[in-house]
Amino acid sequence: MSESRDFCPRCGEPVPDRAEPLPGRPRGRTALLCDDCYFADFDLVDAPDRIEVLVCAGCGAVRRGESWRDVGARDYTDIAVEEVAEALGVHVDATDVEWGVEPEQVDANTIRMHCRFSGIVRGTRRTAEVMVPVMVSRGSCDRCGRIAGGYYAGVVQVRADERELTAAERTEAVSIAESYVAKQEAKGDREAFITEIKETDDGPDIKLSSNRLAENVAGRITDVLGGSFESYPTLVTEDGDGNEVYRVTFAIRLPRYAPDEIIDPDDDEGPVLVTGSNDRVQGIRLATGEPYTSAYEEGDAPEATRIGDRDDATETTVVTVEDEHAVQILDPETYAATTVPRPTFFDPDAETVLAIKHDGRVHLVPDPE
Ligand SMILES: [Zn+2]
């Protein structure tokens, strides 16, 4: 054993014979110093002069290292506490360390963090107080920067086959896109965003941050509203770093006939209220209330005459129920009593019914559910 164990290497004072180092705590050069020399240079806490927290003015995300993180509804004081906890270092020789922090909001962008530390060093409890100012500065995260710059990689164009979109389809398509993207964001995907939703006369154009996201949105819209989509690479550009960017258009064709539309398939069985299109058109025969399904060969685009939609039906008075097959009502245009077939959806207790007139014939229409 060396002599140096018994004398302080800095001041030469004799030091009490120390025990061997604790397991796992190798004895460094400072460990040989006497207590006076050791504590002369000792800092329990190593703290930076100040900490800067960069917050995105657009979305509130906080820059952590090389990336941006969403902080949700949390207060920036919480962020400041976390940043301070990460930035402060407690001396490795200290054990039983305890600490507390008291934030003091100085102004909107400055929080003073008053930190108190204590720990056992060389058998005695040492304490330290440090104040670290946290400066909040505002910038723009890469995501908000890309949105502001109009960046997008995929477009979903929602259109319908040989007709305009209904108001309900427009609303539904946009809300499917928004809720799907919001779900990806909530899962922590900061690269998922909608750049723009443009309502054109033909239907909405939804610009999205990636091809994959756009394809998934197109898939969800056609799952719910029917129809199908095709993809077309539309344009190749270069981004700021010279990388090629492929933009892909996902062109949705919603089914030819919209729910609530009234069509006549020209099959001598009279008009049909369309209820949906899932590969084939489903509906209800107005004359009987029986279900209608388009022929397999015609798929979801059978030849049919468009008569109108449920909103075009008017409320009219039931005069009398004649029998199981016939009802007398007032003609919605001439108000003359007229006898029409009695469909299964007709409620015999009703005083009024919805009816639509086409080609001189009156048809009952089921109430909306
Ligand atoms: Zn000494």
Ligand SMILES: [Zn+2]
């Ligand atoms: Zn942002």
